[in-house]
Amino acid sequence: xxxxxxxxxxxxxxxxxxxxxxxxxxxxxxxxxxxxxxxxxxxxxxxxxxxxxxxxxxxxxxxxxxxxxxxxxxxxxxxxxxxxxxxxxxxxxxxxxxxxxxxxxxxxxxxxxxxxxxxxxxxxxxxxxxxxxxxxxxxxxxxxxxxxxxxxxxxxxxxxxxxxxxxxxxxxxxxxxxxxxxxxxxxxxxxxxxxxxxxxxxxxxxxxxxxxxxxxxxxxxxxxxxxxxxxxxxxxxxxxxxxxxxxxxxxxxxxxxxxxxxxxxxxxxxxxxxxxxxxxxxxxxxxxxxxxxxxxxxxxxxxxxxxxxxxxxxxxxxxxxxxxxxxxxxxxxxxxxxxxxxxxxxxxxxxxxxxxxxxxxxxxxxxxxxxxx
Ligand code: G3I
Numbered sequence: 026x027x028x029x030x031x032x033x034x035x036x037x038x039x040x041x042x043x044x045x046x047x048x049x050x051x052x053x054x055x056x057x058x059x060x061x062x063x064x065x066x067x068x069x070x071x072x073x074x075x076x077x078x079x080x081x082x083x084x085x086x087x088x089x090x091x092x093x094x095x096x097x098x099x100x101x102x103x104x105x106x107x108x109x110x111x112x113x114x115x116x117x118x119x120x121x122x123x124x125x126x127x128x129x130x131x132x133x134x135x136x137x138x139x140x141x142x143x144x145x146x147x148x149x150x151x152x153x154x155x156x157x158x159x160x161x162x163x164x165x166x167x168x169x170x171x172x173x174x175x176x177x178x179x180x181x182x183x184x185x186x187x188x189x190x191x192x193x194x195x196x197x198x199x200x201x202x203x204x205x206x207x208x209x210x211x212x213x214x215x216x217x218x219x220x221x222x223x224x225x226x227x228x229x230x231x232x233x234x235x236x237x238x239x240x241x242x243x244x245x246x247x248x249x250x251x252x253x254x255x256x257x258x259x260x261x262x263x264x265x266x267x268x269x270x271x272x273x274x275x276x277x278x279x280x281x282x283x284x285x286x287x288x289x290x291x292x293x294x295x296x297x298x299x300x301x302x303x304x305x306x307x308x309x310x311x312x313x314x315x316x317x318x319x320x321x322x323x324x325x326x327x328x329x330x331x332x333x334x335x336x337x338x339x340x341x342x343x344x345x346x347x348x349x350x351x352x353x354x355x356x357x358x359x360x361x362x363x364x365x366x367x368x369x370x371x372x373x374x375x376x377x378x379x380x381x382x383x384x385x386x387x388x389x390x391x392x393x394x395x396x397x398x
Contacts, residue, residue, distance in 0.1 A: 080394070081117055081118050082118045082119070082379075082390070082393060082394055082397070083117075083118055083119050083120040085394055085397035085398060086120070086355070086397055087120065088397075089347055089397055090353060091346065091347075091352075091353060091354060091355055091397070092120055092121050092158060092204060092353060092354040092355075093118075093119050093120050093121065093354070093355055093356075094119055094120070094121030094122055094123055094158070094160060094204075094354065094355070094356035094357070095115060095119045095121075095122060095123070095356065095357050095358075095359065095360045096122070096123040096124070096125040096162075096318065096356060096357070096358045096359050096360075097115065097122045097123070097124060097125060097148065097359075097360070098124075098125040098126060098127075098359070098364060099111075099364070100112065100364075101147065101148060101151045102147075102151075107384075110384045111360060111361070111364075111384060114360060114361070114380060114384050115360055116155045116157065119157065119360075120156075120157055120158060121152070121157055121158040121159065121160060121204055121354070121356065122148060122151075122152050122157055122158075122159055122160070123159070123160040123162045123317070123318075123356050124144075124145055124148050124159070124162060125162075125358070125359070125366075126169070127144040127145045127148055128145045128161055128162055128163065128195075128199075129162075129163060129166065129169040130166070130169060130170045130171055130174070130191065131169045131170060131171045131172070132144065132145070132169075133145065133195055134171050134174075134191060135171055136171070136173060137173045140194060140195075140198075142198055145199075149199070149202055153202075158203075158204035159199075159202065159203050159204060160203065160204050160205050160206075160207070160315075160317070160354075160356060161196075161199060161203045161204075161205065161206040161207060161247070162206075162207045162210070162252075162317075163206075163207040163208070163209075163210040163252065164191075164192050164195060164196065164206060164207070164208045164209070164210075164236060164240060165188065165192070165208060165209045165210065165224055165232065165233075165236045166209075166210035166211060166222075167211065167220055167222025167223055167224065167225075168211075168222075170223055174187065174223070175223055179227055181227065181228065181229065184224070184227035184228045185228050185235065188224060188228055188232060188235060188236065188239070189235065189239045192208075192236060192239040192240050192243060193239060193242070193243045195243075196239075196240045196243035196244045196247070197243045197244065199244070199247075200243065200244040200247075201244065201246065201247075203244075203247050204247075204248075204354070205247060205248045205249070205250050205281075205282060205313075205315065205354070206240055206244070206247050206248070206249050206250065207250050207251075207252040207284055207317065208236050208237055208240045208249045208250060208251065208280075209232075209233050209236050209237070209251050209252070210252045210253070211252070211253050211254065212225075212233055212251070212253065212269075213253055213262055213265050213266060213269070214262070215255055215261070215262050216261050216262070217261035217262050217264060217265030218265070224236075233251070233269070233273070234273065234276075234278050237249055237273065237278050237279050237280050238278060238279065240279075241279035248281035248282050248313060249279055249280055249281050249282070250280070250281065250282040250283065250284045250313075250315060250317075251266070251269070251270055251273075251280060251282075251283055251284065252283075252284030252286060252317055252318075253266060253284070253285075253286060254286040254287075254288050254318070255286075256283070256285050256286075256303070257285055257287055257289070257294075257295055257300060257303060258295055258299075258303075259299065259303065263303060266283070266307075267306060267307065267310075270283055270307065270310060270312060271310055274310055274311065274312070280312070281312065281313055282312050282313035282314065282315055283307045283312050283313075283314060283315075284315050284316075284317035284318075285303075285304070285314065285315070285316050285317065286317055286318040286319075286358075287316050287317070287318060287319040287320075287342060288318060288319075288320055288322075288358070289319075289320070289321040289322070289338065289342075290321070290322055291321050291322065291323045291324075291331055291334050291335045291338060292334050292338070294321065294338040294341050294342060295341075296341070297341045297344050297345045297348070300341065300342065300345035301344075301345040301348035301349055304345060304346065304348075304349040304351075304352055305348075305349050308349055308350060308351035308352065312351065313351055313352075313353055313354075314346070314349055314351050314352040314353070315352075315353065315354040315355075315356070316342065316346060316352070316354070316355040316356065317354075317356050318356060318357075318358040319339075319342060319355060319356065319357045319358060320357060320358045320359065320365060320367065320377035320378055321335050321338050321339060321377050321389070322367045322371060322374045322375065322376070322377040323335060323374065323375065323376045323377065324373060324374055325368075325373055325374060325375050325376070327375075327376050331376075332376075332387060332388045332389070333388055335376075335387075335388070335389050336387070336388035336389045336391065336392035336393075337392060338389075339379070339389040339392050339393045339396070340392040340393065340395065340396040342355070343355065343393055343396035343397060344396050347396070347397075357378055357379060358377075358378075359377075359378050360378065360379075360380055360384075361378055361379075361380035361381065361382060361383075361384050362375060362376045362377065362378050362380065362381050362382045362387075363381075363382035363383075363384075364378070365377050365378055379393055
């Protein structure tokens, strides 16, 4: 599981971290084991029942009114010892999951006239069996739309019907089972203009309003979110999102929340005061605030200074959420560094999450816990 960087200092650090993990899973808690960086002798069998801290993150979060989630893509079943450790961390530390890809259009509607709910249903069943919530992600997005849709030729009326019948079917299928729905994902460009994605082009600019109204009709009780990235910094995109959701609220369109994806680069996270002010601006519209895809990437190979900065960046995000009435959920985009989308999407970058590639808690994990306390 562990990827060696080829960088001697980083590799030595990872070897030492692996020794710590081995000690931790053999002992009663990682907090106890953290003081010991001695070599540990023969690797003990993996104890998948031991949580890394005496207080799980989800419990610390819950005491502060926060639902803590992780995006999941694999290992909900099988996967040998790694899969078992993944599930132990997931169910031990998190109270919610977001399917990383399994509730997207191309997965749910892979061919015309038929739906494929099995993988998404399995995630919901796993969550229910483990007392966890599920965030629906995502009903309407310009990416990961099934090819039969994007390669077809449609009249505006057909595109409208395709959008509404998809939402009605999918939101209806999961009715009553979700913590929230990301109804519209990433509708804005960084300059604040509306993205000319498949839906905007074929349905028209009112696809956003149509999506929220249709989702509400299908599942009136689930909170409905608009979700986007780069809203965390003051600027044209945050202003445009604010104007958009304020306009929707004013006109009675059923939108309940704003999702800040929060895909950050280490060392560039806004200050706690700035982030809290941004969150509050939206919360003051009566919207719930969820941090939906949090990760903080590091240029590889990392240094221990990077991991320390990352830890303090995570704490900043948690504190800004706690500063904001209405900020009620934080989801990290993946569980461990080995599961992240970052290395594939940003070659040369990685290690963005709370657990390392061997599922051991990183400095960011402890800073996250401290910030919740
Ligand atoms: O499923 C195919 C598989 O059959 C094929 O063998 C493999 C080869 O590369 O690709 C697989 O598809 C990949 C898919 O993830 C499933 O793993 C795609 O290449 C890959 O591009 C896709 O990336 C996903 C990305 O969305 C697509 O935009 C990431 O896993 C997913 O984490 C990411 O999530 C998005 C959120 O939905 C919205 N916000 C940004 C976030 C990060 O990009």
